[in-house]
Amino acid sequence: xxxxxxxxxxxxxxxxxxxxxxxxxxxxxxxxxxxxxxxxxxxxxxxxxxxxxxx
Numbered sequence: 578x579x580x581x582x583x584x585x586x587x588x589x590x591x592x593x594x595x596x597x598x599x600x601x602x603x604x605x606x607x608x609x610x611x612x613x614x615x616x617x618x619x620x621x622x623x624x625x626x627x628x629x630x631x632x
Contacts, residue, residue: 583618587628597626 583592592598602621617623 583623585625585628586622587624590625592623592625599624599626599629 600621
C-alpha cells in the first residue's frame with residue numbers, strides 16, 4: 578500500500594504523472610511538510626478530472 582500507485586476513488590483508474598486530479602483530504606494540522614506527494618498519497622483520496630466533471 579505504501580508504494581502503490583494512486584488510483585481514482587470512483588473509476589479506480591491509475592493516476593498518471595502530470596494528470597489533473599482533485600484530492601479530498603483534511604486540512605493539515607502541521608505547519609510545514611516537504612514531501613507533498615507522499616503526504617497526499619497517505620492522507621488524501623484522488624478523483625480524476627473525468628469523474629469529477631461527471632458529478
